[in-house]
Amino acid sequence: MNPVVETKNLSKYYGNVLGLSDVSVEIHPGVVGLLGPNGAGKSTFLKLITGQLKPSLGQVYVFGQKIWNNPQLFADIGYCPETDAFFEDLSGWQFLTWMLQLHHFSACQAKEKANEILGFLHLAEDKDRLIRSYSRGMRQRLKIAQAIAHDPQLIILDEPLNGLDPLGRRKVIKYIRKMGEEGRTVIVSSHVLPEIEAMTKKIILIHQGKIFASGNIHYIRELIDSHPHIISIKCNQVRDLAAALIKAEEVIKVFFTPDPQEVQIETRQRDVFFDRLQKLILELDLNVEAITSPDDNLQAVFDYLIGEK
Amino acid sequence: MSSLAHLEKKKTLFFPSVRDIFKFYFFLGLNSRRSRLFLLSSIVPIVIAAIFKGSQILYGQPRFSGLFIYSNMIMMFFLHFLILIMTLFFGSSVCREEVDGSTLPYLVTRPLHKMAFIVGKYAASTLLVGLTVIFSLAICFLILNLTQLGEGGIYKVLARDAGVLFLGVMSYMALFTFLGIILKKAIFFGLLFSFGWENIIQYFPGQTQRFAVVHYLKSLLPAMTQEGFPFLLFRLEPTPLAQSILTLLGIVIFFLGLSCALYAWKEFIIDSK
Amino acid sequence: MSIRKKGYSHWEGQLKESAFVAWFPLTRLGIKLAFQKRFFKLFFFSAFLPALIFLAGIYVSERMEDFRFMIQGQPSFLQITPNYFKAYFTNSFFLFLLVLMMIFVGSGLIADDLKFKALQLYFARPLRKVDYLLGKMATLGFFLLLLSLIPGWIFVLFKLVFAGNFAFLRSYPWLPLAVVAYSLILTLFFAIYTLTLSALSSNSRHVALMIFGIYLASDIIFGIFYQNFHHPYLALLSLKLNLQQVGAALFGEKLFYPVPWGWSLLLLIMLMGLGLAILNRRIRSVEVVK
Numbered sequence: 001m002n003p004v005v006e007t008k009n010l011s012k013y014y015g016n017v018l019g020l021s022d023v024s025v026e027i028h029p030g031v032v033g034l035l036g037p038n039g040a041g042k043s044t045f046l047k048l049i050t051g052q053l054k055p056s057l058g059q060v061y062v063f064g065q066k067i068w069n070n071p072q073l074f075a076d077i078g079y080c081p082e083t084d085a086f087f088e089d090l091s092g093w094q095f096l097t098w099m100l101q102l103h104h105f106s107a108c109q110a111k112e113k114a115n116e117i118l119g120f121l122h123l124a125e126d127k128d129r130l131i132r133s134y135s136r137g138m139r140q141r142l143k144i145a146q147a148i149a150h151d152p153q154l155i156i157l158d159e160p161l162n163g164l165d166p167l168g169r170r171k172v173i174k175y176i177r178k179m180g181e182e183g184r185t186v187i188v189s190s191h192v193l194p195e196i197e198a199m200t201k202k203i204i205l206i207h208q209g210k211i212f213a214s215g216n217i218h219y220i221r222e223l224i225d226s227h228p229h230i231i232s233i234k235c236n237q238v239r240d241l242a243a244a245l246i247k248a249e250e251v252i253k254v255f256f257t258p259d260p261q262e263v264q265i266e267t268r269q270r271d272v273f274f275d276r277l278q279k280l281i282l283e284l285d286l287n288v289e290a291i292t293s294p295d296d297n298l299q300a301v302f303d304y305l306i307g308e309k
Numbered sequence: 310m311s312s313l314a315h316l317e318k319k320k321t322l323f324f325p326s327v328r329d330i331f332k333f334y335f336f337l338g339l340n341s342r343r344s345r346l347f348l349l350s351s352i353v354p355i356v357i358a359a360i361f362k363g364s365q366i367l368y369g370q371p372r373f374s375g376l377f378i379y380s381n382m383i384m385m386f387f388l389h390f391l392i393l394i395m396t397l398f399f400g401s402s403v404c405r406e407e408v409d410g411s412t413l414p415y416l417v418t419r420p421l422h423k424m425a426f427i428v429g430k431y432a433a434s435t436l437l438v439g440l441t442v443i444f445s446l447a448i449c450f451l452i453l454n455l456t457q458l459g460e461g462g463i464y465k466v467l468a469r470d471a472g473v474l475f476l477g478v479m480s481y482m483a484l485f486t487f488l489g490i491i492l493k494k495a496i497f498f499g500l501l502f503s504f505g506w507e508n509i510i511q512y513f514p515g516q517t518q519r520f521a522v523v524h525y526l527k528s529l530l531p532a533m534t535q536e537g538f539p540f541l542l543f544r545l546e547p548t549p550l551a552q553s554i555l556t557l558l559g560i561v562i563f564f565l566g567l568s569c570a571l572y573a574w575k576e577f578i579i580d581s582k
Numbered sequence: 583m584s585i586r587k588k589g590y591s592h593w594e595g596q597l598k599e600s601a602f603v604a605w606f607p608l609t610r611l612g613i614k615l616a617f618q619k620r621f622f623k624l625f626f627f628s629a630f631l632p633a634l635i636f637l638a639g640i641y642v643s644e645r646m647e648d649f650r651f652m653i654q655g656q657p658s659f660l661q662i663t664p665n666y667f668k669a670y671f672t673n674s675f676f677l678f679l680l681v682l683m684m685i686f687v688g689s690g691l692i693a694d695d696l697k698f699k700a701l702q703l704y705f706a707r708p709l710r711k712v713d714y715l716l717g718k719m720a721t722l723g724f725f726l727l728l729l730s731l732i733p734g735w736i737f738v739l740f741k742l743v744f745a746g747n748f749a750f751l752r753s754y755p756w757l758p759l760a761v762v763a764y765s766l767i768l769t770l771f772f773a774i775y776t777l778t779l780s781a782l783s784s785n786s787r788h789v790a791l792m793i794f795g796i797y798l799a800s801d802i803i804f805g806i807f808y809q810n811f812h813h814p815y816l817a818l819l820s821l822k823l824n825l826q827q828v829g830a831a832l833f834g835e836k837l838f839y840p841v842p843w844g845w846s847l848l849l850l851i852m853l854m855g856l857g858l859a860i861l862n863r864r865i866r867s868v869e870v871v872k
Contacts, residue, residue: 085411
């Protein structure tokens with residue numbers, strides 16, 4: 001299957017400041033989280049794949065075509081910028097209707113679609129107020145509205161949850177997941193890990209203008225050899241289990257936590273370890289309450305890869 | 310549905326893009342507070358005309374005829390001030406406003422022909438300023454020639470002057486649109502050009518004065534008596550009518566074309582706020 | 583001894599308030615930012631060109647014998663009297679340069695703070711509205727006084743140095759004071775005028791056009807009316823002429839129009855009062871959205 005977005009050796013320099021360096025990535029339908037600390041190059045990447053910036057080196061293809069100076073592609077692209085900027089003298093409804101008309105919708109169609117999307121994002125009551133009087137959350141919802149109102153196949157959202165209240169966040173996250181399930185391609189950038197984790201398991205991790213990892217979070221975690229996996233087991237005989245595990249070759253470390261019912265181990269061979277654990281549970285007749293991997297999550301992947309830990 | 314097949318149906322055409330951009334910016338121009346403030350400045354000559362007429366009615370025996378005062382107002386206020394200030398404001402805003410206001414991403418991520426953005430917004434701004442200036446001019450004309458409104462011939466004067474001012478708006482707007490794309494300080498350099506270069510160069514004899522836009526506009530107006538504002542017509546060596554019109558249209562095409570090409574080629578870095 | 587932990591710790595000293603310190607950082611920042619603008623340095627140094635020409639005139643006036651081949655007869659404009667100072671301070675090009683300087687330095691001074699909602703940040707510090715305005719005004723004052731007061735005093739100083747005696751100062755002992763007074767009037771007027779317009783919009787480009795447009799329009803309107811009515815009091819319509827009238831009076835020279843210069847001064851003071859009232863209304867820590 002052809003990728004929706006494809007970059008080949010993409011680099012961007014602002015004078016002698018590096019924005020993005022040698023990025024080759026393929027993005028397929030579904031939700032993809034673009035992750036990285038502030039200034040990592042997320043927005044530069046999004047501006048390059050939306051044709052707002054010209055690559056210094058490399059190519060960007062969207063729907064198999066070059067994006068720079070190819071406006072017809074935008075019929076199927078929705079973009080929500082990070083900056084909090086609007087045509088402040090318009091009302092929310094006017095803004096949305098005009099943005100739809102710039103997609104060549106007729107005035108009637110634009111009005112209909114605008115009403116629909118404003119209702120969905122709980123802006124219907126305030127649609128006639130000038131944007132300059134909108135709260136931060138309302139402005140953010142309006143930005144998202146203009147990105148999705150024309151029903152695009154590729155949706156690019158730069159920090160879309162900034163300024164939204166918890167209820168709004170939940171709703172938008174749910175909607176993003178739904179769009180992904182419908183087979184659209186949604187690229188969401190954020191530096192807030194739980195937000196991305198709630199939307200998708202597919203991530204692209206950018207740091208210092210380079211792609212540090214891309215793919216499924218668990219798969220990426222598997223690839224990080226430098227940090228052994230931590231596995232936590234909660235059961236009734238933690239010390240017997242610990243004594244048995246300490247003899248196992250694949251176990252590097254065994255340690256207890258403040259919880260008297262919990263033992264944690266570190267291993268580099270997860271599969272071998274889980275085989276052994278199954279046998280031990282039966283042998284020692286353990287009553288296991290929970291088995292978890294505290295570092296098999298986005299935060300851990302993020303921390304390991306960008307060197308915070 | 311295959312995305313590519315979907316795109317095949319949506320070719321981005323130049324003229325529909327120009328039309329949509331034009332409609333949007335004309336609407337925005339009418340509804341923006343800043344634009345309205347600048348458009349309000351066109352009321353000033355109407356107030357001046359009303360004061361002149363009022364004083365004529367109250368004190369009688371005017372020193373100059375209504376038509377003479379009207380002609381001088383065109384020279385002094387419209388040609389040397391109003392159209393320059395208004396086109397500088399609207400023209401330099403065509404691109405710079407979107408970059409400074411960070412609204413450009415909304416426009417460049419729509420299926421609109423890139424050059425159509427410049428042409429559409431230029432057309433909307435030109436029409437907005439042109440109509441405002443002509444409206445103001447017409448009111449001034451009617452007020453100052455209140456007693457001669459029955460004479461059919463005088464409307465030809467109004468039509469000619471309106472045409473000259475509209476050509477001026479078109480030319481300056483194209484020039485300042487170009488300045489707004491290439492320079493961050495377009496206003497500053499625009500002011501230096503409008504009130505420095507344009508004023509100084511026209512007093513030079515021979516071919517030198519042909520490097521000023523205002524020279525061609527003045528060439529389209531009939532030679533006035535030197536009694537009024539002699540310094541404004543000092544050393545004017547008019548260019549023939551057809552040549553002046555062609556030159557002004559050439560200025561429009563040249564700077565508008567250059568603006569379009571530059572806008573399509575250039576990338577604009579929007580600062581994160 | 584306590585352990586110093588890594589991380590943020592509050593400063594526990596006592597804040598010493600000082601009226602000078604409160605607004606000075608704003609001024610310093612304004613001046614620094616002005617010089618960071620593209621083309622500003624070029625414009626800044628070009629703005630001293632009239633002063634250099636006038637200074638050269640003072641030199642030539644003292645060496646008339648050496649320059650006789652260039653100057654036919656005894657041109658009156660090279661006689662260094664208060665009229666020479668009036669010619670520098672009230673010439674239209676000099677005032678035009680001051681307006682351009684205000685556009686460069688002043689158009690964004692408050693407009694940018696409004697645009698980026700920086701007023702809340704300013705007033706979250708021990709800074710009063712008056713400190714804020716003083717800071718901004720001092721930025722403009724720095725540039726305006728550099729172009730007015732400093733050249734004025736340099737003219738006096740160099741006249742004395744070139745002449746090698748104090749005869750000039752004995753003849754016009756009040757002249758340095760007139761230079762100070764007119765420079766202050768110019769500075770106060772242009773600073774308040776610029777800041778008022780800067781506070782009326784959050785877009786510095788629009789402010790730049792207003793600074794120039796209002797100044798020029800007032801002069802054009804005067805021109806149109808004067809052409810028809812020939813009434814000297816119409817000079818009061820022009821900002822430029824009001825400044826010139828006051829300048830001519832302070833240097834003890836003939837007025838440009840036979841209108842009492844007090845009227846012009848009063849008008850300028852009234853405009854400054856109106857400007858301060860607008861500034862007081864517009865500078866608020868909390869933005870009121872309508």
